[in-house]
Amino acid sequence: MTSGLVGGFVADDTGEVAPMATMQAFRIAEWGEPPRFHDVPVPDPGPGQVLVRVAASGLCGADVRLVDGPPDPWSRVPFTLGHESTGRVAVLGAGVEHLAVGDGVVVSGVLFCGSCDRCVRGRQDECRTLVTAGSGAGDDGGLAEYLLAEVRHVVPLGTLDPVAAAPLADAGATAYHVVRGAVPLLAPGTTAVVVGMDAAGGFAVQYLRQFTGARIIALDPREARLADARRLGADDAFPADGDAAALVRELTGTGAEAVLDFVGSTSTLEISVGALGNGGRVHVAGAEGGMVPLGWERLPVNGGLVGSTGFTPGDLRQVIALAATGRLELLATAYPFHQVAECLDALREDSVAGAAVITLE
Numbered sequence: 001m002t003s004g005l006v007g008g009f010v011a012d013d014t015g016e017v018a019p020m021a022t023m024q025a026f027r028i029a030e031w032g033e034p035p036r037f038h039d040v041p042v043p044d045p046g047p048g049q050v051l052v053r054v055a056a057s058g059l060c061g062a063d064v065r066l067v068d069g070p071p072d073p074w075s076r077v078p079f080t081l082g083h084e085s086t087g088r089v090a091v092l093g094a095g096v097e098h099l100a101v102g103d104g105v106v107v108s109g110v111l112f113c114g115s116c117d118r119c120v121r122g123r124q125d126e127c128r129t130l131v132t133a134g135s136g137a138g139d140d141g142g143l144a145e146y147l148l149a150e151v152r153h154v155v156p157l158g159t160l161d162p163v164a165a166a167p168l169a170d171a172g173a174t175a176y177h178v179v180r181g182a183v184p185l186l187a188p189g190t191t192a193v194v195v196g197m198d199a200a201g202g203f204a205v206q207y208l209r210q211f212t213g214a215r216i217i218a219l220d221p222r223e224a225r226l227a228d229a230r231r232l233g234a235d236d237a238f239p240a241d242g243d244a245a246a247l248v249r250e251l252t253g254t255g256a257e258a259v260l261d262f263v264g265s266t267s268t269l270e271i272s273v274g275a276l277g278n279g280g281r282v283h284v285a286g287a288e289g290g291m292v293p294l295g296w297e298r299l300p301v302n303g304g305l306v307g308s309t310g311f312t313p314g315d316l317r318q319v320i321a322l323a324a325t326g327r328l329e330l331l332a333t334a335y336p337f338h339q340v341a342e343c344l345d346a347l348r349e350d351s352v353a354g355a356a357v358i359t360l361e
């Protein structure tokens with residue numbers, strides 16, 4: 001005999017909780033077919049796993065590429081989209097400690113094994129053993145009522161509200177990882193250039209303002225995004241056009257010590273390499289797949305180019321701690337669960353302010 005629903009679960013009068021049979025999930029079933037809602041079984045957490053009631057799941061350009069682009073060799077179909085997920089713990093698998101039912105959590109979209117040589121050195125973003133692109137990209141993600149996660153991929157949110165914290169799950173953590181890598185180059189008197197002022201670029205400007213004494217120059221083709229950059233702490237904000245690299249060199253005299261490229265197109269990579277000064281590094285975090293000629297005559301003395309994908313669980317814990325201080329602006333545009341397709345359209349049209357977040361509660 002059932003006595004009621006507990007967070008989407010059916011509890012009987014002995015207190016036993018049994019999963020409901022199915023849930024709604026927004027899935028890519030086959031490459032080339034538009035993603036749509038499917039009824040799928042609610043997963044059952046095994047040992048070391050957690051079932052999370054999803055509160056919010058962000059979408060970004062990576063999802064648009066999965067939906068519109070050619071088949072991604074790292075993402076096996078079918079799978080549920082959503083690699084930027086937050087929620088509350090609904091069911092604990094056997095042996096899970098340090099979490100309780102009801103705890104607010106982020107589920108890392110960057111998956112890692114936890115035991116390879118990279119993982120044990122704290123470089124989970126370099127994990128060499130996994131075969132899919134991640135949760136929401138080959139493995140089932142959070143555009144569903146429930147999300148099954150290995151406990152190592154779950155980070156507690158503490159006092160943060162899961163919906164408000166959703167922009168941290170990708171944009172916030174990805175930008176944090178990039179800035180953490182650039183901070184050693186950015187003593188007072190140096191210059192950091194942020195290319196691309198979508199959600200991740202906005203976080204990067206905030207981190208650079210808080211962690212360094214560097215002059216911050218933001219570049220973006222859109223005037224509204226340049227205004228965001230100034231508000232978030234950029235010292236200068238200019239159009240990302242063919243004059244941008246020369247302008248940075250003119251303003252700094254020598255070029256920038258760090259350029260953080262959150263676009264990664266051919267035109268932004270040209271700007272990024274052109275704006276770089278001696279000893280500087282371009283951190284490429286944007287996935288647009290641009291190409292730029294490189295070589296001895298193109299890179300400044302001791303200059304370099306670093307690829308950046310994802311983040312570590314440590315990054316995620318630190319951005320959550322920073323957000324808990326109230327010192328981060330978590331800019332987002334929210335859409336209800338049934339409007340996932342509208343949200344993808346808004347991303348295609350470039351009309352989303354801050355992070356795009358699907359809310360499920």
Ligand SMILES: [Zn+2]
Nearest residue numbers: 059060062170
């Ligand atoms: Zn994303």
Ligand SMILES: [Zn+2]
Nearest residue numbers: 113116119127
């Ligand atoms: Zn690993």
